[in-house]
Every structure is written in structure tokens, then in C-alpha cells.
Amino acid sequence: MAPHGSTLMDTPRSMDIEPGGERPTDTLVDIENLTVRYGGPDSTPAIEGIDIRIDRGERVALVGESGSGKTTLAMAMAGFLVQPGIAITADRATFDGNPIPLRHLSRLPCRIPGMAMVVQDAMTSLDPVYSIGSQLCAVLRTAEKRPKAEIHDRAAEWLIKVGLNDTRRVMKAKPYELSGGMRQRVMMAIALASQPQLLLADEPTSALDASLARATMELLLELTESSDTSLLIVSHDLRLCLEYTDRICVMRHGAIVEEQPSSRIEHEARHPYTIGLLECVPTMATAGRDFLPTLEEVMAHAEQDVA
Amino acid sequence: MTSIALTPAEKPLRAAGTDAPEKSTRSSHSVLRYLHRNRWWITRVLALPVHVFVFVVLTFLLVRSMPGDPIRAMLGQNYTPESYAAMQERMGLNGTMFQQLTSYLHGIVNLDLGESIVNGRPVIDELQTRLPATLELALLGLGLSILLSIAASYIAVFHHRSVIAHIIRGYARAAGAVPEYVLAVAGILLFYATLQIVPAPMGRLDVDEIAPPTTTGFPLVDALLAGRPDAFWSTLAHLALPVVVMCAAHSALLIRVLVSALDKEADATATRFRIASGASTRTVVKSIYRRAAPASVTMAGTLFGYLLGGTVILETLFGLSGMGKYALDAVNSGDVVVMQGFLLTVATLSLLVFLLVDVTNMLIDPRRRPGVRTEG
Amino acid sequence: MSSAAVDPPDRVDLTATDVTRVFGSALRQHTAVDGLTFTIDETTRLGIVGESGSGKSTVSRMLAGLDTPTTGSVEFAGQPLPLQLRSRAGRLAFRRAVQFIAQDTTSSFDPRHTLIESVARPLVTLYSFERSQALRTALDTLEKLSLPVELAKRYPSQVSGGQRQRFAIARALVVGPKLLICDEVVSALDVSVQGSILNLLKEYCITNEAGLVFVSHGLPATAFITEQLAVMHHGKVVEQGPTLDVLRRPQHPYTRSLLTAYGAEIEQVQPI
Numbered sequence: 001m002a003p004h005g006s007t008l009m010d011t012p013r014s015m016d017i018e019p020g021g022e023r024p025t026d027t028l029v030d031i032e033n034l035t036v037r038y039g040g041p042d043s044t045p046a047i048e049g050i051d052i053r054i055d056r057g058e059r060v061a062l063v064g065e066s067g068s069g070k071t072t073l074a075m076a077m078a079g080f081l082v083q084p085g086i087a088i089t090a091d092r093a094t095f096d097g098n099p100i101p102l103r104h105l106s107r108l109p110c111r112i113p114g115m116a117m118v119v120q121d122a123m124t125s126l127d128p129v130y131s132i133g134s135q136l137c138a139v140l141r142t143a144e145k146r147p148k149a150e151i152h153d154r155a156a157e158w159l160i161k162v163g164l165n166d167t168r169r170v171m172k173a174k175p176y177e178l179s180g181g182m183r184q185r186v187m188m189a190i191a192l193a194s195q196p197q198l199l200l201a202d203e204p205t206s207a208l209d210a211s212l213a214r215a216t217m218e219l220l221l222e223l224t225e226s227s228d229t230s231l232l233i234v235s236h237d238l239r240l241c242l243e244y245t246d247r248i249c250v251m252r253h254g255a256i257v258e259e260q261p262s263s264r265i266e267h268e269a270r271h272p273y274t275i276g277l278l279e280c281v282p283t284m285a286t287a288g289r290d291f292l293p294t295l296e297e298v299m300a301h302a303e304q305d306v307a
Numbered sequence: 308m309t310s311i312a313l314t315p316a317e318k319p320l321r322a323a324g325t326d327a328p329e330k331s332t333r334s335s336h337s338v339l340r341y342l343h344r345n346r347w348w349i350t351r352v353l354a355l356p357v358h359v360f361v362f363v364v365l366t367f368l369l370v371r372s373m374p375g376d377p378i379r380a381m382l383g384q385n386y387t388p389e390s391y392a393a394m395q396e397r398m399g400l401n402g403t404m405f406q407q408l409t410s411y412l413h414g415i416v417n418l419d420l421g422e423s424i425v426n427g428r429p430v431i432d433e434l435q436t437r438l439p440a441t442l443e444l445a446l447l448g449l450g451l452s453i454l455l456s457i458a459a460s461y462i463a464v465f466h467h468r469s470v471i472a473h474i475i476r477g478y479a480r481a482a483g484a485v486p487e488y489v490l491a492v493a494g495i496l497l498f499y500a501t502l503q504i505v506p507a508p509m510g511r512l513d514v515d516e517i518a519p520p521t522t523t524g525f526p527l528v529d530a531l532l533a534g535r536p537d538a539f540w541s542t543l544a545h546l547a548l549p550v551v552v553m554c555a556a557h558s559a560l561l562i563r564v565l566v567s568a569l570d571k572e573a574d575a576t577a578t579r580f581r582i583a584s585g586a587s588t589r590t591v592v593k594s595i596y597r598r599a600a601p602a603s604v605t606m607a608g609t610l611f612g613y614l615l616g617g618t619v620i621l622e623t624l625f626g627l628s629g630m631g632k633y634a635l636d637a638v639n640s641g642d643v644v645v646m647q648g649f650l651l652t653v654a655t656l657s658l659l660v661f662l663l664v665d666v667t668n669m670l671i672d673p674r675r676r677p678g679v680r681t682e683g
Numbered sequence: 684m685s686s687a688a689v690d691p692p693d694r695v696d697l698t699a700t701d702v703t704r705v706f707g708s709a710l711r712q713h714t715a716v717d718g719l720t721f722t723i724d725e726t727t728r729l730g731i732v733g734e735s736g737s738g739k740s741t742v743s744r745m746l747a748g749l750d751t752p753t754t755g756s757v758e759f760a761g762q763p764l765p766l767q768l769r770s771r772a773g774r775l776a777f778r779r780a781v782q783f784i785a786q787d788t789t790s791s792f793d794p795r796h797t798l799i800e801s802v803a804r805p806l807v808t809l810y811s812f813e814r815s816q817a818l819r820t821a822l823d824t825l826e827k828l829s830l831p832v833e834l835a836k837r838y839p840s841q842v843s844g845g846q847r848q849r850f851a852i853a854r855a856l857v858v859g860p861k862l863l864i865c866d867e868v869v870s871a872l873d874v875s876v877q878g879s880i881l882n883l884l885k886e887y888c889i890t891n892e893a894g895l896v897f898v899s900h901g902l903p904a905t906a907f908i909t910e911q912l913a914v915m916h917h918g919k920v921v922e923q924g925p926t927l928d929v930l931r932r933p934q935h936p937y938t939r940s941l942l943t944a945y946g947a948e949i950e951q952v953q954p955i
Contacts, residue, residue, distance in 0.1 A: 107573060115583070116584055121576070176679065190580075
């Protein structure tokens, strides 16, 4: 496990922190020394000693491979780790000034107001037996106290906002009656209808091919830009995240090994793992080569350079 | 397989069941469209009489394929050619097979199920008195079981750390193993003989009470309709123990099925997404129940079918006259006509219940409708 | 890498002629593959790319004999594939020469057998090896693929997806096939293992003179491992040719849009 406070962390903030002063109020998520153990207080931690902060309007990516702990971190932030026997500790874990619940006694996870989440597969996240309209209105009913007719209109407005113009049909349709692309847009509409301050996107592009992945990211950006919603994207595609986020946290084996602005990380990556992730992905440039660089080779090479 | 290219203002996949492109709005065309879209329940309803017909023919063949000569067996010592012919006609066994079948079917269509060989009473008359009574008992038992399982499953799943939840889960695991008649005997012993809080297990009313006139055939309803609240409460009190016994014996299975489905749906991604997007807890719980319901609905339907035919033991133990006892007596006396009528009635009712279960499930979960293509 | 001591088949070529595959009933039909024609032999490394729903997985299954075309034919060594697969001898000959690796590793392994048993099994079924001999040969193959023995003694559910995929490849390679058909084998894998698996497959094909059909929606991975490239869109092959040519001088607008999505620089279209 990487030690707490990895030495390669470079954390420029958009706000300067006065030494010894209050955290600026533009901070939305403030987490310090978060550790999650799935098997109880004595088991191996899934993530350990994580420090992470997200400001309002900021777009952050958690990049890593399976088993790196990135999904665990996102779930912990959302208060969604409710498995029995799980042990979560943190020195500090707040969202918009309020503490994030780390212990759960109820069967269902509690929602943290102001946060919403979209996941990889729209087919499984939309409720299969209810119509789109009913699911959208259910969210709007809690978010806005308005009469029923107005809620219906607002729902239609949201559908248009995500690019689905045939609102009457979509409202009455069930999820399986829509195409994959439309389902994804509906999922985003539902997630954003409550006007959250933070949108968590868990592997939104992982199952998609390149053009669709790009379109999805564009849509995410477009929808969150105007409302100044912060974005936390969990992904394994470092290069894609470079283009659509402000800051990247690279995770490996349960720790953040590197954290840099997206504009700089490509050329100024310092940790061998980051360099490995950047360079061992097959790209158009590697098409003509005899051998692809493997992660181990690139990392060994990078470590030599650093040494 | 579908294309998932994101282009704005996409048309949705053609909705389940509507293949015909929208042409004009002529009324005949819209009627056809309605029929096509709703074919999931229309076809089921239309198929019901066909299934009943098949069962009718099967029953017919069954009776006629019994080994030996049932007429002779009935007559026994009283054999004469005239009495043989008379008995043959009474049992509907005269004429060719085809003639027998047509006269049998003709009878059924006119609701004439023949007359009992033993006492000559028309079967349909007996059924009219006994069937509603059994139906009432079965419905009460099923109704109570359903209510109990919904309440118990809610506690067991959503308050899973409480003591009651643990008791419920333990009960659901163990209770299904104890047979109904054991519980019935134990119940009579405990609540009647020892504690004396329920009336004697001898029928629906006390010996000195007069039964209300039969209008619908449902004893409780008849009591209310005749303005006899005393008979109503007395009947209810007499039915209390058998209903509780039914509930205790069968709700365990319902609870198990419901709890397991609820557990699965509570952890589903759809639930998490609903919570994460901000739906109220009430909406979320309702959606969990709706997604988890189909398996339990099917189970409840099966249970009802069983209760309808299997209440014979309870009826015997508690002295209630109903379908079970009727069939039992018929079997004991070899009354083939009554047995036929019994089979037919229970089968038709079961088919009806299965239809209801199917349609309910397809209503709750639209993915189960035929012609719906869900993507992987 | 082939350690099976048997005679390789004489002719190993798969020919698809105007293959079409239509799904669904009369009311609602879906043409997954429309008029596909090409030939593959042990010298070809063909990549088939396209988005989800373009029909490429269906193509790979038909080539592997796991699905039959609605119209058109697939022939192996000159004989129609259904005919080939009808007799036991024909099936043996086909499966010894042509191996298929699926995308989903969880369902392609028998959960009741350990990984080493699954890898050794084709030797028993296809070449009637003795169990001990099969296990030894399988271990040999695993060593060449740098897969540790301790991992091989585990059950499929006890290893990661990437490791399972390597075992699936080992199982396909253990019989020394002359044609490999890979259906989205790296799509579900982490970046850290993709490179090594792609290298592995490419090396096998080059060293053992085996052919390859590589189906994927990831263009860069496919471009690396193949020499010929076919681009599919809505069931049709819209562009086909040597890989580097297609990448540098795409003719069809769909190919161009695909390449733009990967951030490639595209040369001006040469007017035909």
C-alpha cells in the first residue's frame, strides 16, 4: 500500500489556501485520511489514507484500473457503502459543509442532498418497470414543491434539454423501449433534474466505442457547465479524461499516486504508473509497431529515468 | 442488437407491440392497433375457454377409461338389465363415445353437471352451496397470508437489524415444514380445549344458531345481507382458527419468496440510482416492491389453487361443509358424476386464477408481455 | 508454441460468400450482417472494426461455426461448414484448426473445473491425449505464456478478468490452431494487460504461421495486431484493405468519422 500522503502528490488548487486559515467556502467535497476496509477493522484496506478535495464547478477525474479503489472512493463519497461489516474511517469528510455519513444502520443507503450519480449501464440503472415520465417526475417531486401539472411540464423541459424532443413518447415509454443512446440521455436528465451540486459519473464511457464515448463526455460537460455543477468522473481511460476534466487523480492499489491538472499531466507526469498508463495504451500511433509497450516495461523504464 | 449512436431527436425504438406504421386515423385502424398493443392480455383471456374445453374432454376420457365396469360396480347385487340401462343413462355412459361427449358438453354449457349417483341431487346445486363456502375460506386464508407476508417482509428487509426481523426470517425458514393438519390439531388443542377462546370446531355456527338464508352462497356475505350481525360474528369466530392455521402453514413460503426478491431488488442498481437521483424513500420502497412482486404473485396464485382443492383436511377437522368434503365423500362412494363435476369446477377456477396471475404480473412488469424485446 | 504432436491439416482457409444473417420473425426483422464476402487463411491477419451493433460479433460466430448464415455460405477448406461439422471427423478437423476466443470469460469456463483442467481439456477431446499427458502439455503452454502454475490451480471465479482471458487464450493455443478467431477479447480488460495479451496473440500468429480474425470496437488495438482491416457499419463492410492504408487514407465517410473520434490526422481523400 502506498504510504499516506504519497510523495508524488502535486496539488495545485484554483484557490490559494491561507496557511492555518479556514478552508475557502468554494470547497464542495473535503475528505481527509479516508480509509475503507470491506472485511472489518482488521482486513486489508480497499483504499487508505485518501485526501481529496473538490471545489464548486470543478471537474475531477479518478483514473485507475480495476482494483485501484476509485469506485470505492466515489461510493464512499456518495454514502453508498452499506455492506455489513464494512469499516470506514476518516479524519474529515464533508460535503458542502455537512458531514458525509460513514456509518449506516438502515437497509437502503441514504441520499446525500446535493449529490447525484450516473453509472456505466443505463439499462440497469433505470427502473425497468416504470415509465420514464414517472421516474423523472418522482425526482422532480422531491426536488421542487410544485403542483402535479407543473412537474410534468418540467420533466418535459428536462427531456428537451438532453436532446430528446419527442417528449410525449419518451415520457410514456419504458426503458426497454428506448435505444441505448436515448437511455443514457434519460439517465442524465434524471440525475440532473434534482439540480445537484456534484455529479458522480461512474465509468460513464467504459462500455462504449470511441465516438460514443466522446459524445457522452461532451453531453456531460454541456449539461453541467451552465449550472456550475461539479463533476467527479471515475474512469480507466486517462487520455479521454485529459480532454474533459480540470484535474486528474491517478489511483493505484488503494491510494492516489499522482494528482495534476489535466492540461499538464500528459507531459509532466512524474509517477511511473501514470507514465505507464499514458504510454501503454494502444493508439493510432502504435498501429504500425511490432510490439506494444506493456505497463511493466514502461514503468521500469520510467523508474530508471527518475532514478 | 441496436445501434447506440447518439444523434439528437432520435425516434425511440418502435414501442413494444406496435409494428404497424402509423398511417391514417381511421377508426377501424385504431381499433386494430389497440387490439395489437393489448394482445398480451386479450390472447390470454381468449385462450381460457380453450384450456377449459381441453380439460373437459380430458375429464370425460378419464372417467371412461376406468378399468372394469363402473355400472356393474354401482349396481352390485341389484343387477337387472333394466336397472343396468337406467344406471347407464344416469351416469351418462349410454350411446357411442361421440354421443356421450356431445351430451356431456351440452350439459355443461347449460350448467347441468348431472346428478349424484348416490343421492340423485343435481351436482350443480350442491356446488352452488359448497363452492362459495370453500371459496370464502380460501380467500380469507389467502388474503390474510398476503397481508401478513407484505407486513412481515417489510420488517424483515427494511428493519433487518431488529429482533422481530430475525424472528420473521427464522419463522419463514422453519414454518413451511410443519404440515397444516398438525398445526390445526395443535391449534384446536391449545385455543379451544385448553384456552377456550375459540368456539367448538363444529361448523360455521353454534348448534343452536340458525343459519341465514342462502342468497349468494358465501356465508359471511349472506349473514350481512340478511341483516344478521350475530350470525356474521359467530361465523367469523368459527372461521378464525382454520384461517389462522392456513395462514401459519402457508404464509411462510410467501414470506420467503418475497423477502428474497426484495433483498435482491434493494441491492439492485436501479434502486441505487433512484436513491441517488433524489426520489423520496416512499417512492423507492414502492418501486422495490413492484420489481420484487412477480415471483410472489405467482406463488400466491399457486397457493390459492392449492387452498381451493386442499382444504379437505381443514373442513373435516373443523366440521365445515365445503368442496373438500364433497369430493371426499364422492370418492368414498364411487360417485363418478360428482367427481367429474368437482374436477371440472376446481380446474376451471384454477385456470382462472392462473390467468389472473399472468395478467397481474404482466401489468406489474411490462417486460413479461409477449413481444417485448429487452436488450441485453 | 504448438506442443500437440499431430499432423496439421492441409488446407486451412475460411471463405465467406455473400453471407447474410437476419434475426427475428417476419414482423420485426433485423439484418445483422448483409452480404459479406472474404477469404481468410493462415497468412491473413484480419481485423473487423465497427461500433456495437454493426454485426461484427455475429460475423465472428458464423466464421467459427457457432451460428449459421441466413443466406450465403461459409466454407472451410472448400467444404461448406455445416457439412463439415456434421460428422465427428469433420468437427475434429475443424476445431483442431480453428479456435474461437470469446469476449465473456465468466461464461466460457466451466466453473466446476480448475483453470488448468479447462486448458488441458481440448487436448483430451480433440487429440485423445491421456489426462496426465494433456496436463503436462497444458503446463508447458502456460509456461510459455508466463502464466504461473499456482494461478492455474485455481477456479475461474478466483482470478481476475485479465488473468482469465489469458487462460482462455492458453486454452485456444494449446492445440496449436492455424486460425484464431477473437471476439472482443481485450475490450473488457484493463489497459495494463491489454498490451501483453495483444503482443502474445500477434507473436503466436507470426511464429506459428497462423491466421487471425480480430473483432473489436477498439480501433487502435485492432490496428496494431492486424495486417488487413475491414470496417463494418450496420451489417455491411464499408471499407476493406491493408490496415495502414485504411488508417492513413480512409475512403468511406464512416471510416473517417471513426478515425476522427480517435484523434487521428486524416489525409485528404483521394478521389477515386
